[in-house]
Amino acid sequence: MPYHSIVCIKQVPDTANVTAEAMKADGTVNRAALPAIFNPDDLRALEIALTVRDRHGGTVTALTMGPPMAAAALRECLYRGADRAILLTDRRAAASDTLATSYILSQAIKTIGNYDFVFCGRQAIDGDTAQVGPQCAEKLGIPQVTYLEQLVELRDRTARIRRNVGNGWELVEVRLPVLVTVLDTAAEPRPPAARRVMKYKRARVRAELEAAVKAESEAAAGGKPLPADQLDAEVERRAERLRCAGLMMEQWNLDDIRADLAWCGLSGSPTKVHRVQAIVLTKSGYTEIPATEEGVRRLIRELVVDHTLG
Amino acid sequence: MISVNRSGEVWVFAEQEDGSVHDVALELCGKARELADRLGVRMGVVLAGWNVRELSYRFIGHGADRVYLVEDRRLEHYQTQPYARTVCTLIEKHKPQIVLFGATALGRDLAPRCASQMRCGLTADCTDLDIADVPDPAAKTTHKSLLLQIRPAFGGNIIATIINPERWPQMATVREGVMPLREPNLQRKGEIVAEKVAFEEQDFAVRLIERHREPRKVNLKGARTIVAGGGGVGSKANFKLIHDLAGAIGGAVGASRAAVDGGFIDKAHQVGQTGTTVRPALYIACGISGAIQHRAGMEESAKIVAVNWDKEAPIFGVAHYGIVGDLNQVIPMMVKAIKERPKE
Numbered sequence A: 001m002p003y004h005s006i007v008c009i010k011q012v013p014d015t016a017n018v019t020a021e022a023m024k025a026d027g028t029v030n031r032a033a034l035p036a037i038f039n040p041d042d043l044r045a046l047e048i049a050l051t052v053r054d055r056h057g058g059t060v061t062a063l064t065m066g067p068p069m070a071a072a073a074l075r076e077c078l079y080r081g082a083d084r085a086i087l088l089t090d091r092r093a094a095a096s097d098t099l100a101t102s103y104i105l106s107q108a109i110k111t112i113g114n115y116d117f118v119f120c121g122r123q124a125i126d127g128d129t130a131q132v133g134p135q136c137a138e139k140l141g142i143p144q145v146t147y148l149e150q151l152v153e154l155r156d157r158t159a160r161i162r163r164n165v166g167n168g169w170e171l172v173e174v175r176l177p178v179l180v181t182v183l184d185t186a187a188e189p190r191p192p193a194a195r196r197v198m199k200y201k202r203a204r205v206r207a208e209l210e211a212a213v214k215a216e217s218e219a220a221a222g223g224k225p226l227p228a229d230q231l232d233a234e235v236e237r238r239a240e241r242l243r244c245a246g247l248m249m250e251q252w253n254l255d256d257i258r259a260d261l262a263w264c265g266l267s268g269s270p271t272k273v274h275r276v277q278a279i280v281l282t283k284s285g286y287t288e289i290p291a292t293e294e295g296v297r298r299l300i301r302e303l304v305v306d307h308t309l310g
Numbered sequence B: 001m002i003s004v005n006r007s008g009e010v011w012v013f014a015e016q017e018d019g020s021v022h023d024v025a026l027e028l029c030g031k032a033r034e035l036a037d038r039l040g041v042r043m044g045v046v047l048a049g050w051n052v053r054e055l056s057y058r059f060i061g062h063g064a065d066r067v068y069l070v071e072d073r074r075l076e077h078y079q080t081q082p083y084a085r086t087v088c089t090l091i092e093k094h095k096p097q098i099v100l101f102g103a104t105a106l107g108r109d110l111a112p113r114c115a116s117q118m119r120c121g122l123t124a125d126c127t128d129l130d131i132a133d134v135p136d137p138a139a140k141t142t143h144k145s146l147l148l149q150i151r152p153a154f155g156g157n158i159i160a161t162i163i164n165p166e167r168w169p170q171m172a173t174v175r176e177g178v179m180p181l182r183e184p185n186l187q188r189k190g191e192i193v194a195e196k197v198a199f200e201e202q203d204f205a206v207r208l209i210e211r212h213r214e215p216r217k218v219n220l221k222g223a224r225t226i227v228a229g230g231g232g233v234g235s236k237a238n239f240k241l242i243h244d245l246a247g248a249i250g251g252a253v254g255a256s257r258a259a260v261d262g263g264f265i266d267k268a269h270q271v272g273q274t275g276t277t278v279r280p281a282l283y284i285a286c287g288i289s290g291a292i293q294h295r296a297g298m299e300e301s302a303k304i305v306a307v308n309w310d311k312e313a314p315i316f317g318v319a320h321y322g323i324v325g326d327l328n329q330v331i332p333m334m335v336k337a338i339k340e341r342p343k344e
């Protein structure tokens, strides 16, 4: 029996390797200076989806919400075997918190439709919240199974899943459709297949074609851009060529998924960032504390002020 | 979503399993009590399960004015949807202003499902909570007495303060061991409010087939703060000092190999090359020389405090703060200073 899976993936800045070069003078992190990587847990989610398809048939659709550069992560999915890749990109989705993000993703998932599984990584390394998966499940009105360690059995649209809950494990049974979040210990992600890399490295979303055409025309015309209609025509010409070769990845905006704008972006986000303090990453020297009541009290006060102690 | 309700209570979700209360729920009670007092409102606990009424008194001892008790045979083992329905039903009925969950595997499964259903905000893994008035220049108003939700973000490289001004309740999960576990007051009086929740068939879509629990292990890797003792502590009896300091901070207990070899503490607590490698926010090394094999397991900690009476000890080479002195005098001072610490 074939099963259709949607995998939600995210391109994230590599927060695990923040180097000195990525720090701005004011001590904050310069996101742009960090390499963008495929969120590690999501790679495992993709692997589980691909395994299901390889064993039972069906399809794997990779879905990501992000800026046009996130198309690189979608290509990674195609290299590894995904059948379809969709980029959801829209300026009006910027500044979405987890609630707004899950609303947008759930609308995209409904638009894709006809799914048995939605797989997500347990959490993304840039936020570590682990919230989007469960929030999506709620918005879709389907059950959730978090922390998948192993998909033990799949038969007659019923899955048996072993979940790792930290201090032990549980075996649960659920009828599909279900949203599953996947741990990084669940599977060793397959490497990109060389033949698929050869083919899909040319795959593009429309925004990438637009940026390329614009840059090329500016370079050729010595900074003077071509009229908009000529640019559009060129983008369309290239898109058509890629479509014929099966290399045009889909790009959707909020209208394509019938999203209610009140629930998207800033207005759809109940949480607001009130303040951000940078943590100085370099070892901030050494302070000797006198072994006296006053010295110790001063030390504890410092640790409270910088939130090391709650 | 409920509307802003300034007389709403401060709630804690009572995480329990097989009738045993998770420490984080009690830690949260201490914090929730403090927040409720500052807001001048009651503190409530949502306790769901089967045959768990007895546990209510523990929460009352830890500061709850009211325990909302939902007992149902189908709630015996945690499952996301029936528990989410329980919490959401009670939120809609009683309109609390703040709801706190432990940032445990269970809490991080439950809280987002509830927040999504309530269409309210949720801040994950807070390390501190506070109350303050927050001016809103765009709307030319001030939001009175909001919950400040403080958490590390971006792989721990920044500290963000999150607020949730309009769509309530204000929800947050809090990491284990961050808030101190206070002594219960067994004389405290509180009320147990029995509640009924109407479940639907679809709430039980996930069926538990089998479960396996390991006895609670030493969780050094996940600890945000670690207090470690070494050969300098001298004896198993004296290692109580290390446990006391860890208890006061809400941290885990670590050890050097000399302490393990000396029989002061079990091997599971050993930090280092042949023990566990840790990266907590705070590592306090007491009576540890700082041999390379030990440093290999802890030098990536965000903040290191070393207590050693030998000012030449190599541990000071990796420490951010050093106290040259006798740990038998310094540790009790630290415990005292932590108990009396000022709030920021």
Ligand SMILES: Cc1cc2nc3c(=O)[nH]c(=O)nc-3n(C[C@H](O)[C@H](O)[C@H](O)COP(=O)(O)OP(=O)(O)OC[C@H]3O[C@@H](n4cnc5c(N)ncnc54)[C@H](O)[C@@H]3O)c2cc1C
Pocket (backbone or CB within 6 Å): B229, B230, B231, B232, B233, B255, B256, B257, B258, B259, B270, B271, B272, B273, B274, B275, B276, B286, B287, B288, B289, B290, B291, B292, B293, B294, B297, B307, B308, B309, B310, B313, B325, B326, B327, B328
């Ligand atoms: C292959 C190998 C693997 C190893 N793996 C590990 C490992 O994983 N983890 C590990 O920890 N070690 C490991 N070791 C052992 C390591 O080399 C050290 O022997 C060990 O770390 C020493 O522990 P210590 O500093 O607590 O004890 P000691 O060397 O006994 O040092 C005690 C320290 O306490 C101070 N002190 C004494 N009394 C007081 C007091 N009253 N007040 C304040 N300070 C006081 C002393 O000045 C001294 O610095 C390994 C060794 C080998 C060879």
